[in-house]
Amino acid sequence: MPMLKAEDVRFDYEYENEAPQTVLRGVNLTVEKGSFVALLGHNGCGKSTLAKHFNAILLPTGGRVLVEDLDTADEANTYPIRRRVGMVLQNPDNQLVSTIVEEDVAFGPENLGLPPEEIRRRVDEALEAVDMTAYRDHSPHRLSGGQKQRIAIAGVLAMHPDCLLLDEPTAMLDPQGRQEVLDTVCRLNREGMTVVLITHYMEEAALADRVVVMDEGVVLADGTPHTIFADVEKMRAWGLDVPQPTALCAALRDRGIDLPADLLTPEECAAALMQLLTDPNHRKA
Amino acid sequence: MMKDITLGQYFPGSSLLHRLDPRMKLVLTLLFIVLVFLPQNWWGLLAVLVFLVLVVALSRLPARLLWRSVKPVLFLVLFTAVLNMLYVHTGTTLVQWGFIHVTTGGLQNAAFIAVRILCLIAGSSLLTYTTTPTALTDGIEQLLSPLKWIKINPHELAMMMTIALRFIPTLMEETDKIMSAQKARGADLESGGLLQRVRALVPILIPLFVSSFRRAYDLAMAMECRCYQGGEGRTRMKQLRTAPRDWLSLAVYAAVAAGLVVLNGLFGSVLK
Numbered sequence: 001m002p003m004l005k006a007e008d009v010r011f012d013y014e015y016e017n018e019a020p021q022t023v024l025r026g027v028n029l030t031v032e033k034g035s036f037v038a039l040l041g042h043n044g045c046g047k048s049t050l051a052k053h054f055n056a057i058l059l060p061t062g063g064r065v066l067v068e069d070l071d072t073a074d075e076a077n078t079y080p081i082r083r084r085v086g087m088v089l090q091n092p093d094n095q096l097v098s099t100i101v102e103e104d105v106a107f108g109p110e111n112l113g114l115p116p117e118e119i120r121r122r123v124d125e126a127l128e129a130v131d132m133t134a135y136r137d138h139s140p141h142r143l144s145g146g147q148k149q150r151i152a153i154a155g156v157l158a159m160h161p162d163c164l165l166l167d168e169p170t171a172m173l174d175p176q177g178r179q180e181v182l183d184t185v186c187r188l189n190r191e192g193m194t195v196v197l198i199t200h201y202m203e204e205a206a207l208a209d210r211v212v213v214m215d216e217g218v219v220l221a222d223g224t225p226h227t228i229f230a231d232v233e234k235m236r237a238w239g240l241d242v243p244q245p246t247a248l249c250a251a252l253r254d255r256g257i258d259l260p261a262d263l264l265t266p267e268e269c270a271a272a273l274m275q276l277l278t279d280p281n282h283r284k285a
Numbered sequence: 286m287m288k289d290i291t292l293g294q295y296f297p298g299s300s301l302l303h304r305l306d307p308r309m310k311l312v313l314t315l316l317f318i319v320l321v322f323l324p325q326n327w328w329g330l331l332a333v334l335v336f337l338v339l340v341v342a343l344s345r346l347p348a349r350l351l352w353r354s355v356k357p358v359l360f361l362v363l364f365t366a367v368l369n370m371l372y373v374h375t376g377t378t379l380v381q382w383g384f385i386h387v388t389t390g391g392l393q394n395a396a397f398i399a400v401r402i403l404c405l406i407a408g409s410s411l412l413t414y415t416t417t418p419t420a421l422t423d424g425i426e427q428l429l430s431p432l433k434w435i436k437i438n439p440h441e442l443a444m445m446m447t448i449a450l451r452f453i454p455t456l457m458e459e460t461d462k463i464m465s466a467q468k469a470r471g472a473d474l475e476s477g478g479l480l481q482r483v484r485a486l487v488p489i490l491i492p493l494f495v496s497s498f499r500r501a502y503d504l505a506m507a508m509e510c511r512c513y514q515g516g517e518g519r520t521r522m523k524q525l526r527t528a529p530r531d532w533l534s535l536a537v538y539a540a541v542a543a544g545l546v547v548l549n550g551l552f553g554s555v556l557k
Contacts, residue, residue: 055510057506057509057510079512079514082509082510082511082512083512086510086511087507087510089503089506089507089510091500091503093455093500094499094500094503094504094507095503095504095507096451097447097448097451097504097507097508098419098447098451099418099419099447099450099451100417100419102522103419103522103523106521106522107508107511107513108511108512109522110519110520110521110522111511111512111513111514111519112512113518113519113520114520115520116520116521116522116523116524119520119521119522120522123522139454140451141451141454141455141458152507155511156510156511159511159512
């Protein structure tokens with residue numbers, strides 16, 4: 001069943017004294033419930049703009065966006081949609097509202113007008129889900145970037161969404177913070193959460209079960225990470241990188257070494273190389 | 286250099302004062318200000334002083350905290366005292382030299398006012414020492430809720446306060462970064478006259494403003510993403526509840542006020 005559906009979505013940014021700038025030129029995309037989609041594309045390709053259409057922050061100038069059959073263009077649907085589709089932004093500092101961690105997590109459910117006991121229950125549960133219960137009384141500005149981003153995720157989880165949109169959530173984090181956030185996102189996905197992850201890190205995209213590449217406001221490619229990253233030439237032509245193990249295998253293949261094209265993780269790559277090195281039939285001079 | 290800033294002045298604790306409802310604490314602080322201005326004679330002022338010492342003892346705050354809040358106003362206290370000393374001319378003359386004319390009445394007035402201001406500052410600083418900024422904001426929001434009738438939205442005021450408090454450390458850190466960046470590019474922030482120094486601040490303030498606006502835009506979007514629609518239909522996780530101790534404290538304050546009025550009647554006024 002589809003969670004999110006974009007049907008021929010077009011979007012123009014209107015300016016006061018200038019010609020409108022077209023950002024989306026007919027995007028068709030369906031995100032199934034429970035899936036983990038990575039959205040790739042270089043800066044300005046329209047991926048963030050598309051994400052903002054999925055929780056009714058932006059409304060399409062053409063076509064339509066459906067969230068579980070709710071049309072984002074209908075104003076009565078705005079808040080039901082935002083409750084279902086939670087969004088986490090790039091800069092963790094700019095999305096925390098309160099000076100105390102647990103009160104920040106409570107912000108969403110408070111806006112939904114839930115009774116205090118229910119809010120308390122959800123806050124505890126959300127902090128538990130991102131493994132930040134120990135920091136409930138802390139002030140956000142004393143936390144690390146990864147911790148702040150997990151608080152932001154908890155703040156969204158407390159609204160009990162069905163889908164998480166993450167707009168480059170790891171771009172401003174150090175490697176450890178990135179890993180914390182990715183582990184959390186992967187775990188939530190395994191527990192049934194639909195995840196749309198916008199990222200510039202190909203290793204992160206390799207974790208998804210589907211990769212969508214955008215450029216110039218349209219979807220260029222759509223498939224599993226293995227099929228998308230296998231075409232190293234094409235990815236580079238689109239101005240995108242491939243995961244390092246895939247790049248290594250591609251470079252070795254160029255030298256005439258027989259390796260599969262769709263290796264994504266260091267483990268897969270190491271296994272293939274190991275096999276190659278121990279198998280006498282494949283050994284080359 | 287700016288790493289040691291604290292949010293508000295909250296000093297963590299679990300004393301009676303810490304546990305009072307923030308709304309009641311706000312009311313009590315206003316009452317205390319009235320208490321400080323009630324006494325007209327030394328007996329009354331002594332009573333206020335004793336009461337203040339008792340309240341401070343109850344709050345279990347270290348005395349150096351109160352000293353810290355009083356220190357910045359010492360100059361003001363001294364200035365007011367000197368003015369009182371020079372302009373009140375009752376009682377016997379002690380010094381008469383040019384325009385300086387000090388009398389016993391003047392000295393008494395000066396001392397009285399000085400003690401009064403010091404009590405005022407120390408007493409009201411107890412509020413911010415024993416209340417977290419969030420509790421304070423919640424208290425203000427609820428105390429001001431009657432303002433709805435004159436079309437002022439206390440929720441919005443409280444929200445602005447919360448966000449301001451939240452972003453003070455963030456912007457401090459950013460200011461630090463910008464200053465380092467500008468110094469690295471040869472900006473001179475530490476020499477020259479006043480005008481020159483003010484001018485040197487421009488390359489720091491402009492990037493700070495630009496980035497604040499960007500943050501504000503991001504935050505507004507993040508709040509919308511989390512279904513923020515203003516105060517309408519919003520509930521709170523932490524409900525403020527008054528306990529018997531709150532009403533008891535109010536009763537004590539009222540009793541002290543009544544006592545001070547009686548002392549005024551018994552001993553008359555020493556103030557001019």
